[in-house]
Amino acid sequence: METLTNLESFVRSAEAASFSAAARRLGLTPAAISRNVATLERNLGVRLFQRSTRKLTLTEAGEHFLQAVRGHLEGVQEAIAGVATEQDEPAGLLRLSLSPSFGMEYILPLLPAFLARHPHVRADWQFENRQVDLIAEGFDAAIGGGFELSSGMVARALAPAHVIAVASPAYMKGRAPPADPSELAAFDGIVMRGSRTGRVRQWTMRDAAGSELTAALPETIRFNDPLAMIRAALLGLGVTLVAVPDVLSHLKSGALVRLLPRWYADAGMISLYYANRTLVPAKTRAFVDHVLKAFRRERLAERFSAVPGAWLSGQGR
Template sequence: METLANLESFVRSAESGSFSAAARRLALTPAAVSRNVAMLERNLGVRLFHRSTRKLALTEAGEHFLASVSGNLAALQEAIAAVSVEEGEPTGVLKVSLAPSFGVSHLLPLLPTFLARYPRIRPEWHFENRAVDVVAEGYDAAIGGGFDLMPGLVARTLAPAHIIAVASPAYLAGLTPPVEPSGLVALDGIVMRSLSTGRIRTWVMRNARGDEVTAALRETIVVNDPAALREAARLGLGVALLAVPDVLPCLESGELIRVLPQWWADAGAISLYYASRNLLPRKTRVFIDYVVEAFIREDYARRFAGSLG
């Protein structure tokens, strides 16, 4: 009878098309994954992969075998995880993807008390400005916005993702503030070039009456990172459009001021994403519950709402 390690190595290699990528997901070496797959092929008496220096490709027998075992493997893994930790402490590596500025400002400070409560969990947190493939890349969870809700993924809304215009008090001193977003063109604009599209990101802002106006920023300074956008605004270089969570500490300290207090753009929601398995590992479940509790305790849903002015 095949071992779970052999089957996992085969399925993950088939999904990723690479022993190396499968090894990263399984916390093994590529050589170990290759040995597991070779042992599986030897035991079955069939070749499951066509191997080349560039990639792996399933043979016809490999395709049939993958279709037969992949769903059953997931159920078996869930059953093992549920039974092995149900009565004990949550344990294991917790791989999470977070937007850098948001993650460092609002989620990293939660880690000390989380680890004090769950000392056998080992965080592996990736701070990255991209929407990861939670399932395919082996993440336990991701927090952010703009993720495609692919089959097998759950999104739990945490707070609104509202965009507001901000600038430093020093920059605004002596200037006549605009009364609507189109007036921003008269000021120095700090804008962001999208990493995914290569284009300058534009926003349509709205107010409580339902009016919608495009924010016309002059491209005085161009950056490609929200943290750099915020710091440039804080240094008095102009006006920037940023998500409320990214600038909340600066707004509360007075380092930044809202330029159009009654206007905001809606970028969707900040959500917690995780695989829609019936039996989540306890490490993932306690993390989800902890984050939801923290958002409620810190009143982030209200504090992140740019619509409140």
């Protein structure tokens, strides 16, 4: 009887056409994945892959075997997850994708209490500014905004993703503050360039009355990372448009000031995403509950809102 590890190593390697990609998904080393697949081939008495220095290609026998075992593997994994859920013993590797700035500031501080409560869970978190394919890349969950909600995915809203204009007091010294978003054209702009498209993100800002205007921020400085944009604003290099959670601590300290306090851009919701399986693994279910409770307890949705007065009410907390 083949072990689940050998079968999963084969299936994930076949899906990614790479031992290295399968290793990242399963939290193992490429060498371990290669050994598991070699053991499976030896036990079956057939070659499942044609190996080259660049990629893996399934043999005819490998294609047939993949079709035969893939669906059954998912069923076995759900059965195992179901047993863990029934016993209420979260365990295993929790793979999470989240942005560096938001993740380190608001999610990472939740980890000590979570691991103390669930000592059999191990954390494998990737801090990166991109939308991952949870199922294809083997993540248990992701936290971010603007994910395409594909079939089989669940999104639990955490807080609004409101974008505001900020600058340092030093930069604004001697400058008249803008009256509306169109007047941002008079300032040096620190803008976001998409890593995949290379295009600069354009924002439409709105006020409480429902009026909308394009934020006419010049492309004086272009970065591909929100943390760099914030750092540049702190250095007094110009005005930038960033999400409230990323600059909340700087607004509290006075290192940055909010311009256009009645205006903001709505980027949707910051959500927690996970696969909608028949039986959600206990580790994932426990983590989702832990995060949702923390956001309610700390009233983060209210603090992250750019609606005038809402985020100010959270400054004393």
